[in-house]
Amino acid sequence: MRVTSVFSALVAACLLLVGVSATAQMPSLEEVRTPFTKTPKPEWLTEVLPQAQRFSEKTGEPPVYRGYRTDASGAETLVGFVFLSADVPPEEKGFAAPIDMLIGMDTEGTLTGLKVLNYTESYRYSLGDFVADPLFLVQFPGKAITDEFRVDRDIDGLAGATMTSFGIGQGARGAARRVAAAYLGYVEVDERTRASEANAREQLQAMTWEDLEAAGMVRSMTIPMPRDQTLTLSAIYMGHEVLGRYLIGDAAWERADLDARARISENGMILIAVGGDAAPEFRSNLMSMQQGDAPARRISLNMFVTAGNADVGAIAGHGAYAGAIVLEEDIDIHQPMQILYRPRGSTEDYSMEYEVFPLGIALADGTPILSEEELEQLALADAPFYVRLWKAPPWGDTPWGEVLILLGILGLVMTAFLRKDARVRWAALTVTLGYLGFYKGGFLSVAHITGAISQGPGIFLNNLPMLMIIVFTVVTTLLWGRVFCSSLCPFGALQDFITRFTPKGWRVKVPQAIHDRALYIKYGILALIVGASVLHTGVSLFQYFEPFGTLFFFSSSVLLWSILIVILIASVLVERFYCRYVCPLGAALGIVSLVSPLRIARVPQCDLCKVCEHACPTGAIRGPAIDFKECVRCDICESKLIKKAGTCRHSMDEIERRRHHGNRIPTRELDTPTPA
Incomplete structure (x- = not known):
């Protein structure tokens, strides 16, 4: 117990x-009693947005009251918006007219309250204030604007007042979405859906009604009627906004869609174009639908909506007027269906088989609809690599003019390098400086290295000329060393021209001890720039150490021009000053060149000779040894070796004989540089 x-x-x-x-x-x-006014009271704002402690004046477009809350620190935070449905047109109608509402929504796009202010539904005069039903209104707070607000699905409707419930639910949803779009960046469809609909629209707009008939998208039947008249019924699926606006125009679609949604069906509609001289005799309740083995079912009056006068859209001129069958939920649009019509007084059904076309199915199912370009890309996805590279290169359209010019420059550079021909090299330097430097600004920078670190090497695939320069530079550096620095760098070319056309008497010889230490400055600069990139500091440094950007892009910075002028003056005094001590890209290529197998040949005579050491523009030679990371492969020392411009003109036997007998080799061959 x-x-x-x-x-x-x-x-x-x-x-x-x-x-x-x-x-x-x-x-x-x-609390929910309808006040029957269109002017809200201040306390009603708090009622629909209880989180707020203070409200602003009604401002903005659309006009809203902004609700704020003060936190413990005294700072105010926006917590939501309150707005009148009448201020956010178009308003949804109930049974008789639009219903005026005060709606609250937080900053996450969730309704916080809804208060009906006024309505003129006919039931009001028989049932009293029937909308003031707390069990109905309490459903809206907490409902996200992404919901559909469908009567008898997402919300329980008012008993016996489906259209009023529909008007309140759809009106609140539509108004809240428009406010969210204006102030919260809300977008109803994602970009993929938007693109699919645009592709579908493009396909449809290329077709006429006759094209639709020829493709089987429109099916028709002609029915004999009394007095030798005929009735023509043409059917096409209209289950999506894109189809509706294309077929019957904006106004007729919006009206038909609104009426169809009130019928609580998501299966879409079958548009019926009514034509023939017996069109006035058409009655929708004489139509039936049948699918599979199920018995034919008569189309009730409330499942057929008007769809305009057949004077706008693709249907224009192909009917006297139009209506639409609202498909029942148990109709499978993926299967064929029969549309039947039995004229008055007839015992015979006239029928046509209809099957929804693939584009309609795709729109209804939300299947992505691809453009012709996307279809081509899809077909290329399984093609061999060389086919994809030819037909759909990652850089888009190939700039053949630039590519051919660049191939010519690369050919000049390699010809000069392999033949050790000074005239060809000066031709390459001239084109490099003029075209890649001043005209195109197409040169490598340490910024390309930091870009590859932060975003991956794929960033170079969208620019074929730059990709060609990068591939050329990487391959030649790995094989031979800094060939890029020799003849393909516009700023290196400029320094060679400075050396050639300024008096030799202006040159300053940097003491060896200082040179040996100063050449590591550029490696420190490279480490600083790369380190800032790796650490994602967001600080850009390379422009202060790469003055060629200032020169070739004509920077407006006084500081950068000052840096450039100082470096140019230094390059007059010290041959290839920038390459020796400052260039971070040269430092990076120098590190890579340490693995290069094809280096400059040395001969025993080099142990005694100083000619190449004195002639080296970067100070990379010390007696017989070459500091290969500092060598820019300018060909000067190799040319001297080929021409035997130094001690190497004598055999080692001759050199040994002269050394032992005191007949020394002329000093010029040992200490005096030979002009390049």
């Missing part, structure tokens, strides 16, 4: 808690 009593007490306590909880969450009738 005691156990039963305890159990009963627990049940009673639970029921009491449930009741208290429900009462706390559900507003009373007094």
Whole structure:
């Protein structure tokens, strides 16, 4: 007995808690009573947005009251918006007219409250204030604007007032979405859906009604009627906004869609174009539909909506007027269906088989609809690599003019390098400086290295000429060393021209000890720039150490021009000053060149000769040794070796004989540089 009593007490306590909880969450009738006014009171703003402590004046487009809340620190935070449905047109109608509402929404796009201010539905005069039903209105707070607000699915409608429920639900949803679009960046469809619809629209707009008939998208039947008249019925699926606007125009579609949604069906519609001289005799309730083995079902009056006068859209001129069958939920649009019509007084059904076309199915199912370009890309996805590279290169359209010019420059550079021909090299330097430097600004920079670090090497695939320069530079550096620095770098070319056309008497010889230490400055600069990139500091440094950008892009910075002028003056005094001590890209290529297998040949005579050491523009030679990371492969020392311009003109036997007999080799061959 005691156990039963305890159990009963627990049940009673639970029921009491449930009741208290429900009462706390559900507003009373007094709270939701309709005031029948279009002017909100201040306290109603708090009623629909209870999180707010203060409201602004009604401002903006669309006009809204902004609700704010003060936190513990005294700072105000925007918590939501309150707005009148009448201020956010177009308004949805109930049974008789639009219903005026005050709606609250937080900054996440969730309704926080809804208060009906005024309505003129006919039931009001027989049932009283029937909209002020707390069980109905309490459903809206907490509902996200991404919901569909469908009557009898997402919300329970008012008893006997489906159209009024529809008008409130759809009106609140539409107004809230438009406010969210204006102030919260809300977008109803994602970009993929938007693109699919655009592709579908493009396909449809290329077709006429006759094209639709020829493709089987429109099916027609002609029915004999009394007095030798005929009735023509043409059917086409219209289950998506894109189809509706294309077929019957914007206004007729919006009206038909609104009426169809009130019928609580998501299966779409079959548009019926009514034509022939018996068109006035058409009655929608004489139509039936049948699918599979199910019996034919008569189309009730409330499942057929008007669809305009057949004077706008693709249907224009192909009917006297139009209507649309609202498909029942049990109709499978993926399967064929029969549309039947039995004229008055007839015992015979006239029928046509209709099957929804693939584009309509794709729109209804949300299947992506691809453009012709996307279809080609899809076909290329399984093609061999060389086919994809030819037909759909990652850089887009190939700039053949630039490519051919660049191939010519690369050919000049390699010809000069392999033949050790000074005239060809000066031709390459001239084109490099003029075309790649001043005209195109198409040169490598340490910024390309930092870009590859932060975004991956794929960033170079969208620019074929730059990709060609990068591939050429990487391959030649790995094989031979810094060939790029020799003849393909515009700023290196400029320094060679400075050396050639300025008096030799201006040159300053940097003391060897200082040179040996200073050449590592550029490696420090490279480490600084790359380190900033790796650490994602967001600080851009390379422009301060790469003055060629200032020169070839004509920077407006006084500081950068000052840096450039200082470096140019230094390059007059010290041959290839920038390459020796400052260039971070040269430092990077120098590190790579340490693995290059095809280096400059040395001969035993080099142990005694100073000619190449004195002639080296970067100070990379010390007696017989070459600091290969500092060598720019300018061909000067190799040319001297080929021409035997130094001690190498004598055999080692001759050199040894002269050394032992005191007949020394002329000093010029040992210490005096030969002009390049």
